Amino acid sequence: MTPLQRLVHGALLSTAVITTSVQAEENPPAIQQLEQQGVEVLESFDAPGGMTGYVGEMRGRSLAFYLTPDGDHVIVGTMLDKDGNNLSEASIQELVVGPKFESAWPELEDSHWVRDGDKNADTVIYTFTDPNCPYCYRFRQQAEPWIEAGKVQLRHIMVGILKEDSLTKAATILGSENPEAAMHEHQTSFEQGGIEVDRKRVSAAHLKVKANNSLMQEMGLQATPSTLYQGKDGKITMVQGLPNPQALKRMMGPRP
Template sequence: MTLKLLKRVMPYALLSTAVIATSAQAEDLPPAIQNLEQQGVEVIESFEAPGGLTGYVGEMRGRSLAFYLTPDGDHVIVGTMLDKDGNNLSEASIQELVVGPKFESAWPELEDSNWVRDGDKNADTVIYTFTDPNCPYCHRFRQQAAPWIDAGKVQLRHIMVGILKEDSLTKAATILGSEDPESAMQKHQTSFEQGGIEVDRKRVSAAHLEVKANNSLMQELGLQATPSTLYRGEDGKITMVQGLPNPQALERMMGPRP
């Protein structure tokens, strides 16, 4: 096993430690928030919220969440806060205080993972997406991205995983272990409706450990769906989108439609 592969399958203890803000010490938290901790919530950071509330962000079982302490300090509201225009303030806080720092630390791990390039190697925008070869939404995402890829503006880097079906891993390893993974990926995309790429046992043998390493990376990052896509926005911050992005998210990710 190579050093690179060994790094991929080891737990990311350092990553999980790095994203915990030292300002949110358990002994300094109000009793109502400490009660949430006892229920398994890991408090990461606090912030000033509208309406006299104190906001907190944290994680529970790998999922990010926001919750709000009332001014009397005795009650906690767990859920989504919207402003008068319908903007999701909770999601914005989670992105800024949890998701962004977490995936900023993980970005080098994405760069060093086992991925297949899809698009111009000199494209200005590089996007990482966890792709299962049996995922219909991954296939649709690639179709959505085609105008940007064909115009040379975006390079997708498919981090191949095998989690959805029994033959997901062998298909992913066939693509990743091919002499020309990019061509194999294109072949799979064009034949997706007919079942996709034909499994090649020789290629599976060469690359199945790399796919398993990608599976471990996805799990350790707390990602639970494919496609899970990460990109660096115009502000330099990393954003993560799980599932098929809507048209607005697609343009934020890739820029104006060519």
């Protein structure tokens, strides 16, 4: 990995300045340097301080960077305003993450998921769930009040990525005659090892789990739970990992 690639890899955690005099035909020379290192430039926008902001992706990771007014330097990293708001993350969400997941929403609907909650619930949330994931288990515990109140329906897109038996457990749940009941059985026995693998069910559903694994990879998601929901404004938001209380409220509404 080159020094520039290491810089980009840590872009959301640190800030650095790159200087270049290489000529380019389209983007300014400093931006071309990033492109040569594997950054795909997606959008540009007006940024504070007379700078031009850019958002892009590298190895499935979204990042923001800023061209200085002289056009000779590009700053890769996080920009905060005087109140501490993360302007880089807001730009990434608006220009990269939101559109990306909005186009993927139909694929989530067509994936292989297990319904958890009232089928008529006002809020539908998709979450990539590995049966061996302790954070998926805790997320389901967090969501219990909303699910029991009939306000939220979780749709568990079952994947098998964490342990050797993750795929077979996921396929056992998906391949059962009543996947919702199997999911409940797994949840209630999680601390004792979860659902017992049933080879017949695995045979019936292992290809569905593999398809979910592929979908997760295609979307650039790297951890479970990875949860997607549609806000009141129609925009799709993704929360990776265990949601904090504020994210949980945004996702599900006021606690019942």
